[in-house]
Amino acid sequence: MDKPKRRKILVVDDEPTFVKLISQTLTHKGYEVLTAGDGQEALRLLFANKPDLVLLDVKMPKMDGWQTCSRIRELSDVPIVMLTGKQKSEEDVVRGLDYGADDYLIKPVGSRELVARVQAMLRRAELPAPQDTERAISYSDDFLTVDVAERKVLVDGERVKLTPLEFKLLAFLLNNTGRILTHKQLLEEVWGWEYADDVDYVRIYIWHLRQKIEPDPSQPRYIVTEPGVGYYFQNEYKMGRG
Numbered sequence: 001m002d003k004p005k006r007r008k009i010l011v012v013d014d015e016p017t018f019v020k021l022i023s024q025t026l027t028h029k030g031y032e033v034l035t036a037g038d039g040q041e042a043l044r045l046l047f048a049n050k051p052d053l054v055l056l057d058v059k060m061p062k063m064d065g066w067q068t069c070s071r072i073r074e075l076s077d078v079p080i081v082m083l084t085g086k087q088k089s090e091e092d093v094v095r096g097l098d099y100g101a102d103d104y105l106i107k108p109v110g111s112r113e114l115v116a117r118v119q120a121m122l123r124r125a126e127l128p129a130p131q132d133t134e135r136a137i138s139y140s141d142d143f144l145t146v147d148v149a150e151r152k153v154l155v156d157g158e159r160v161k162l163t164p165l166e167f168k169l170l171a172f173l174l175n176n177t178g179r180i181l182t183h184k185q186l187l188e189e190v191w192g193w194e195y196a197d198d199v200d201y202v203r204i205y206i207w208h209l210r211q212k213i214e215p216d217p218s219q220p221r222y223i224v225t226e227p228g229v230g231y232y233f234q235n236e237y238k239m240g241r242g
C-alpha cells in the first residue's frame with residue numbers, strides 16, 4: 001500500500017530563527033516544509049513544488065508579503081496565511097483579503113495555535129466541492145448571479161473573483177437562504193471548529209463579501225444582519241436547483 005502523500009507547506013520569512021522554529025514544529029507533525037527568504041524565491045518554489053499551504057510574512061526585502069500574496073493569487077488558489085509581527089488590526093485583515101489571503105496570524109505564534117490553524121486550512125482545502133456532495137444551489141436576479149457548481153459569481157453582468165473561503169461563505173449562506181445563521185455556526189462550518197470563538201472573522205469577511213456583491217454595501221440586499229445573532233441570505237427573487 002502506498003504511503004499517504006505528505007502535505008507541503010511553504011514558509012516565507014526573512015527571519016532565520018523564526019523559519020527554523022516553524023519548520024521544526026511542522027516537520028514534527030509530519031509536513032514537508034519548504035522555506036524562502038523573500039517573495040521572489042517563494043514564487044520560484046511555488047511554481048516548482050506546488051505546496052498545499054503558504055505561510056507568508058508581511059515584511060520582507062525585495063518583494064513584501066502583500067505583493068507576494070497578490071502574485072501567488074495570479075498563479076494559484078493555494079491557501080495563504082499572512083504572518084505579521086505587529087498587533088492585528090481590522091485594516092490589516094481587510095488589506096490581506098484584498099490581496100487574496102485566507103487567514104492572518106500574529107508573530108510570535110504558539111506551536112499549538114499554528115498547528116491547529118494549519119490543520120484547519122488544509123482540511124478546508126481538501127473538502128469536496130459542493131456539487132460533489134449535494135445538489136448545487138444557484139441564484140440569479142437582475143444584479144447578482146451565483147452558480148455554485150461552476151464556482152462562478154456575476155455582479156451586474158461582470159464576473160467577480162472570490163477567494164475560496166469567500167466563495168464557501170457565500171455558498172453556505174445561499175444554501176441556507178432565509179435561515180438565520182449564528183456567528184458560531186458560520187465559523188464552525190466555513191472556518192472550522194478551531195475558529196469557533198473568533199467572531200470578528202465573520203464580521204470582517206461578511207463586510208468584505210458585501211463590498212464585492214452588494215449594489216450598496218451600506219444597505220445590504222442579499223447578506224442581511226440579524227443584530228446580535230448572525231446573518232442570512234435574503235432571496236427577493238428566484239432560486240433554482242441544478
